[in-house]
Amino acid sequence: MRIGIDVGGTNTDAVVMDGVNVVTTTKTPTTENVTDGIVSALRGVVENSNLDVGSIDGVMIGTTHFTNAMVERRRLEPTACIRLGLPATVCLPPLVDWPDDLAAVLGNHTYLAHGGHEFDGREISAFDSDEVRNIAKDIKSKGINAIAISSVFSPVNSEFETKAAEVVQDVIPDANITLSSTIGRIGLLERENAAVMNACLRNLAVATVSGFKEALSAMNISAPFFISQNDGTLMNADFAADYPVLTFASGPTNSMRGAAFLSDLKDAIVVDVGGTTTDVGVLQQGFPRVAATAVSIGGVRTNFRMPDTLSIGLGGGSIIQENPIKVGPQSVGFELTQKAQVFGGSVLTATDIAVAGGLASVGDQDHVSKIDSTLIKNIIGQIQEMVSVAVDRMKTSASLVPAVIVGGGSILIQDQIEGTSEIVKPNHYSVANAIGAAIAQVGGETDRVFSLAEMSRDEALAEAKTEATDRAVSAGAQADTIEIVDVEEVPLAYLPGNATRIMVKAVGDLAGN
Amino acid sequence: MKTQITVDDVEAVAIGAGILGTGGGGDPYLESIQLRRELKKYGAQQLIDPKMVEEDALMAVVGMIGAPTAGIEKLQEGTELVRAVRLLEEHLDQKFDAIVIAEIGGANSMGPLIAGLQAGIPTVDGDGMGRAFPELQMSTFLFHGDVEVAPLAMVEAGKASVVIPTTIDALWSERLARNLATSMGATAGLAGVVLTGKQVRDYCVPYTMSLACNLGERVLQARAHGEDVSEVIASSLGGKVQLRGKIIDVFRRTTRGFARGNLTIEGFGDTASLLEIDFQNEFLIAKQDGEVVATVPDMICIVTEETGEPISTERLHYGTRVSVLVVPGAAGLKTPEALCVVGPQAFGYETEFKPLPGNLPDNGEVLGKGQPL
Numbered sequence: 001m002r003i004g005i006d007v008g009g010t011n012t013d014a015v016v017m018d019g020v021n022v023v024t025t026t027k028t029p030t031t032e033n034v035t036d037g038i039v040s041a042l043r044g045v046v047e048n049s050n051l052d053v054g055s056i057d058g059v060m061i062g063t064t065h066f067t068n069a070m071v072e073r074r075r076l077e078p079t080a081c082i083r084l085g086l087p088a089t090v091c092l093p094p095l096v097d098w099p100d101d102l103a104a105v106l107g108n109h110t111y112l113a114h115g116g117h118e119f120d121g122r123e124i125s126a127f128d129s130d131e132v133r134n135i136a137k138d139i140k141s142k143g144i145n146a147i148a149i150s151s152v153f154s155p156v157n158s159e160f161e162t163k164a165a166e167v168v169q170d171v172i173p174d175a176n177i178t179l180s181s182t183i184g185r186i187g188l189l190e191r192e193n194a195a196v197m198n199a200c201l202r203n204l205a206v207a208t209v210s211g212f213k214e215a216l217s218a219m220n221i222s223a224p225f226f227i228s229q230n231d232g233t234l235m236n237a238d239f240a241a242d243y244p245v246l247t248f249a250s251g252p253t254n255s256m257r258g259a260a261f262l263s264d265l266k267d268a269i270v271v272d273v274g275g276t277t278t279d280v281g282v283l284q285q286g287f288p289r290v291a292a293t294a295v296s297i298g299g300v301r302t303n304f305r306m307p308d309t310l311s312i313g314l315g316g317g318s319i320i321q322e323n324p325i326k327v328g329p330q331s332v333g334f335e336l337t338q339k340a341q342v343f344g345g346s347v348l349t350a351t352d353i354a355v356a357g358g359l360a361s362v363g364d365q366d367h368v369s370k371i372d373s374t375l376i377k378n379i380i381g382q383i384q385e386m387v388s389v390a391v392d393r394m395k396t397s398a399s400l401v402p403a404v405i406v407g408g409g410s411i412l413i414q415d416q417i418e419g420t421s422e423i424v425k426p427n428h429y430s431v432a433n434a435i436g437a438a439i440a441q442v443g444g445e446t447d448r449v450f451s452l453a454e455m456s457r458d459e460a461l462a463e464a465k466t467e468a469t470d471r472a473v474s475a476g477a478q479a480d481t482i483e484i485v486d487v488e489e490v491p492l493a494y495l496p497g498n499a500t501r502i503m504v505k506a507v508g509d510l511a512g513n
Numbered sequence: 514m515k516t517q518i519t520v521d522d523v524e525a526v527a528i529g530a531g532i533l534g535t536g537g538g539g540d541p542y543l544e545s546i547q548l549r550r551e552l553k554k555y556g557a558q559q560l561i562d563p564k565m566v567e568e569d570a571l572m573a574v575v576g577m578i579g580a581p582t583a584g585i586e587k588l589q590e591g592t593e594l595v596r597a598v599r600l601l602e603e604h605l606d607q608k609f610d611a612i613v614i615a616e617i618g619g620a621n622s623m624g625p626l627i628a629g630l631q632a633g634i635p636t637v638d639g640d641g642m643g644r645a646f647p648e649l650q651m652s653t654f655l656f657h658g659d660v661e662v663a664p665l666a667m668v669e670a671g672k673a674s675v676v677i678p679t680t681i682d683a684l685w686s687e688r689l690a691r692n693l694a695t696s697m698g699a700t701a702g703l704a705g706v707v708l709t710g711k712q713v714r715d716y717c718v719p720y721t722m723s724l725a726c727n728l729g730e731r732v733l734q735a736r737a738h739g740e741d742v743s744e745v746i747a748s749s750l751g752g753k754v755q756l757r758g759k760i761i762d763v764f765r766r767t768t769r770g771f772a773r774g775n776l777t778i779e780g781f782g783d784t785a786s787l788l789e790i791d792f793q794n795e796f797l798i799a800k801q802d803g804e805v806v807a808t809v810p811d812m813i814c815i816v817t818e819e820t821g822e823p824i825s826t827e828r829l830h831y832g833t834r835v836s837v838l839v840v841p842g843a844a845g846l847k848t849p850e851a852l853c854v855v856g857p858q859a860f861g862y863e864t865e866f867k868p869l870p871g872n873l874p875d876n877g878e879v880l881g882k883g884q885p886l
Contacts, residue, residue, distance in 0.1 A: 088670035091591025118698040
């Protein structure tokens, strides 16, 4: 048995799966303190199915917490960014291409210092520890302790980032530091962006992961637990506390994998309507289509390889403005059941409109009976239009394709969307994310430089594939289920011996079920 | 043609120049952020009509030289190009009247606008390639025997700068400049190829900044209206969509500083046609089921099938769904003299140049179905 849990901005869903069978599901509101929401979701499924907690092999948790925090600009720590690379890089300082509102939330505390390396390992300029110490003092005087450090070509040589971190830690002992070299690949701005996002999310991540732990121990569950990553594979919980950015887009991946599993469709558009956002993605052969170009999170460009999804600020908790009509992007999030009018609150949300318009029956319909019917019609029209536009943008051709609608906010969507051949709302549609988490696989990756002067390309590829497969097995994958899902070769310019970086990823099912 | 570039044009220029990069030239993303910042500071950058320039005006060709992979990591200090221009002026003891774009394809489309803004002189609406090429000598300004690359000036992010007063020929200039650029961290600003107004008028690939901007605007419009973006791009430039399919293999290696390799695309549909493309920084030769369908200096562009976003040779990835577009090159690249420098054999292939019908639009306007709705 395995339990899949999806902690969304609005709802916490849980499913119990026995092999490919869904044993039971539950949906509970996400709580301010995430632990309580998870405990009540776990209690729900355990009690529903009289589950013996000893029979649980693993708990897989997917969370959109961190993505939502970026999108909504909430619960982000003021963060400083120190970049080592002077005199180069001046014309594009850290946060240069961030949306103004998000940069303002973080405080625009950016610093340029000497250091950095050339492509061939020479120093651009010498590391100056006094310079970094003065910067650290300035950061300390502002009361900031979340700090991202980047250095030019740190994926090739991370020495200066490490040195700078030591100096900063010396000045600010409780500093929470993220080094860009631990997160991303070549591409200074994108890697630095990811490091800054990680730094501003660390406090939230530590609190969230310890909340998960408490919830499991409150339920006497001792099975190992995992967190979903952006590529749909699992990572262990402690790692996730340090690297919350690696969970970005795990929600869409889980929901698409869940949608494929539930609908039995391998090629389709998936529309996942959550409480805060709607993510539209494309299934190809049962897997999410991966973005070919840079992906933005909350308006910030990154170079992670992620599912190609379009996220719009529409969900069950979206706050409605009436004049002029505007749906989202602000959401009442997990406070839906207190703040929405159908639940006795005073905020007009998309869920209230769905109930008033007869699309759904949740809460108390009487609370929304006085809303003007033209207004309802116009808002529903706008919601439908937002979804149609998003679906159309994601389609690969003009021909009609099936759309699978999943997620708790599916009630907002009527049974017809322009450009689709059919609308499928599968069983358990509202917990597709949790199902995607429960069926998530374990991955193994290798990423290293091979010299093609010493071996053939085929030999190098074979060796890399074997390594990735072995790593997947040692991470807990069942050997006969392992598939190579990604192969990337990038030649390294200006190095002798035809050096090529080969990255291979293998995934397989978690053994033991 | 356009008479100026404003902050509202930057997105369109980036899209158009990215497509004209034919897989090389670098992603103009970083340069477009910098260009926006400079345009906000200085206002619009004036373009001058290459057919109307004064015969005795003095101009220099500018562009960044190095490796795009280094450039996305070691970002520019921001004044490399204008410092190279000033250094060359000091060397000549003469002032330039305008900046000429070395290469419209890719990231190098933006720097000559930034350098012009910083120097307070206009940029010519035209360039020396009409696309992207990997080496200095591959320029229409140099195919006629009366223009030299040297004297040239090169400047890096820090204090180092160099003037090369003379070299033997364009190839020598390329070798020297390439080695210097590598020493300068594989990103350096270069100003050289000093031209008179008459030479600009006679030799440049005309109105390519306008073309990039108009093409980009047309792509944005096509996306907004849900049109077939690949088809729109191909028609806009007088070319066609050769194949739509999925990348099934990419093989790369680096020799002599250039990323070389080949890729295979399997067409959609039952026939499963195979398209193989050889590349060296740019896409150079396309063969469909064994038959040569396009050759350099004609252009082979790969764009994402859905949004028509150009894919560079560094970003080629197994499984990506793409459209392959073939587009005729600029007329100035197809003379016998030019083909010796930019034809397939100049890149080490045995294939003869097999021209596509037509030429790249030479008035800055997009064509046919590419025309605005």
